Amino acid sequence: MIAHIQHLLRNNALFVEEQLRLDPGYFRNLSEGQHPAFLWIGCSDSRVPPDRITGTQPGDMFVHRNIANLVVQTDMNLLSVVQYAVEVLEVEHVIVCGHYGCGGVKAAMGDAHHGLIDNWLRTLKDTQQYYWKELAPLDEQARFDRMVELNVIEQVYNLGKTNIVQGAWKRGGKPHIHGWVFDLNSGFIHPQTSMINSDAAMQEVCKFHNGIVGA
Numbered sequence: 001m002i003a004h005i006q007h008l009l010r011n012n013a014l015f016v017e018e019q020l021r022l023d024p025g026y027f028r029n030l031s032e033g034q035h036p037a038f039l040w041i042g043c044s045d046s047r048v049p050p051d052r053i054t055g056t057q058p059g060d061m062f063v064h065r066n067i068a069n070l071v072v073q074t075d076m077n078l079l080s081v082v083q084y085a086v087e088v089l090e091v092e093h094v095i096v097c098g099h100y101g102c103g104g105v106k107a108a109m110g111d112a113h114h115g116l117i118d119n120w121l122r123t124l125k126d127t128q129q130y131y132w133k134e135l136a137p138l139d140e141q142a143r144f145d146r147m148v149e150l151n152v153i154e155q156v157y158n159l160g161k162t163n164i165v166q167g168a169w170k171r172g173g174k175p176h177i178h179g180w181v182f183d184l185n186s187g188f189i190h191p192q193t194s195m196i197n198s199d200a201a202m203q204e205v206c207k208f209h210n211g212i213v214g215a
């Protein structure tokens, strides 16, 4: 584990050296602009670096991260990122990616107070309440895992209902939106939704999910 700040700058110098060795024009090309095909909305958790787990390179992916990968309709930061990615960069895909073991989801499921963050996580309590019938019979670990999955599905739904995505779908059936969960125990990503690029497909979200539970 890297804990010293000097180590980061040393690694950066090594990164530059390696990239230039592979391609002397690498940074010149990189500085010319970006045309990413993907927008990633993920958790801030240090164990879920989007580029590492998907094998993407600088320029491939526009990224927004917050605690528990929430799509909150009043979050100007997130909405600005989505608007720019969808309308200006014209990304093909938007991925909401949660992860098992998410501290934000866990905090929202408990009664302990954590300060300001409790306000941010409040919508997760609504999700828990909404799906309580399904969650109640599960043991603690299974309930936690399921909440992570349901949270991703809820955020995909929130994303699809933004006027930004609604408008883009009406204009051209883009972007496709996806709900994924990263498994820290195995390293694999588990899709929770099919590819969605219309209101009709949004309605299938839960149906699709029910189909793959236990598969």
Ligand code: CO
Binding pocket: 043, 044, 045, 067, 068, 069, 099, 101, 102, 103, 104, 105
């Ligand atoms: Co998390």
